Amino acid sequence: MPEGPALHRLARLHQRRFAGASVRVSSPQGRFADDAALVDGRVLLRAEALGKHLWHHYDNGLTVHVHLGLYGSFTEAPVPLTDPVGQVRMRMVGAEFGTDLRGPTACEVLTPGEVQAIAARIGPDPLRRDAEPERAWTRITKSRSAIGSLLMDQSVISGVGNIYRAEVLFRHGIHPQRPGRDLTRAEFDAVWDDLVVLMRTGVRRGAIHVVRREHDHGAPAYAKGRPRTYVYRRAGEPCRLCTTPVLHSVMQGRNLFWCPACQVG
CATH class of the missing domain: 1.10.8.50 (Helicase, Ruva Protein; domain 3)
Known part of the structure; x- marks a missing residue:
């Protein structure tokens, strides 16, 4: 299972490549399709990590929460992307890059209250400046x-x-x-x-x-x-x-x- 630094590197990468602009979000596999529709075309405000959790915060107040677990992984590629290969749970496409998520333990859209509830259960992260x-x-x-x-x-x-x-x-x-x-x-x-x-x-x-x-x-x-x-x-x-x-x-x-x-x- 990826340790905390791997998630923080992902958050920095997604912040650099996708934040500040609208992104297309879909679920080629279908399991995330309804949630993907809630943020598809919205502006990604910020990507961040807390421990082994990755958050994508959108301009409509919703957040995509990802936990990679043992088998989850992102693959990055410049646009245009080729047709999805394998069980792609979530595909994000920005102006210059896209990323496919496969095999995560969790991939879901949450409200601010639901985000806070998960964050409250997580211990302090040594990589965060707000850690206690x-x-x-x-x-x-x-x-x-x-x-x-x-x-x-x-x-x-x-x-x-x-x-x-x-x-x-x-x-x-x-x-x-x-x-x-x-x-x-x-x-x-x-x-x-x-x-x-x-x-x-x-x-x-x-x-x-x-x-x-x-x-x-x-x-x-x-x-x-x-x-x-x-x-x-x-x-x-x-x-x-x-x-x-x-x-x-x-x-x-x-x-x-x-x-x-x-x-x-």
Whole structure:
């Protein structure tokens, strides 16, 4: 599933290519046809992201809400677009570019009240200037749940996925099974500030870079063309700092990676 920076990059791209002008919105697949008609031909005022949610705000007060989920993706192309290929849920066409959305978990038109209701359920986003980290700290400091689970809970902190979860905990020597309420305020502040920096780097560079420059050598990344990680998808391989084998388990259905020496329980 795309993590927060990927959605913010999409929002910036759509803001640059479509905002400020009327756009044609359709649903070649048909599943979004009625909602598409509500915003077809309207002016897109603003595109923005909140965590893993993408919003397109139109001049009639309606908003298209997209959550990509595990399989959703946008494909961009200059106009004129060719005939749709596959199950295109939503097609947006502007003056110079068009984009096709396939396979999202959610694609719907919402009223302002419905947008606010969803936003109220989402935790603070480290990539947004209006984020309130105090909300996350309040949830974490009162919770017995593992911090590895809390970081993936989008109602606690939004936009963090499996890679950022594993890597930011490693960078701060925090065991993923430690109860949230056992974190100190200094540890939380350090994790939050680090997420802000790491995720902004992800937006800027279009990839998740988490390994400090002085450690960015040795064993290759877990996949071709991906930046190196400290622990993510490196189970059984030596830790880049202490050479202890990286461990793996499953937490709430998601793969979990950590170094037992650098992240003492």
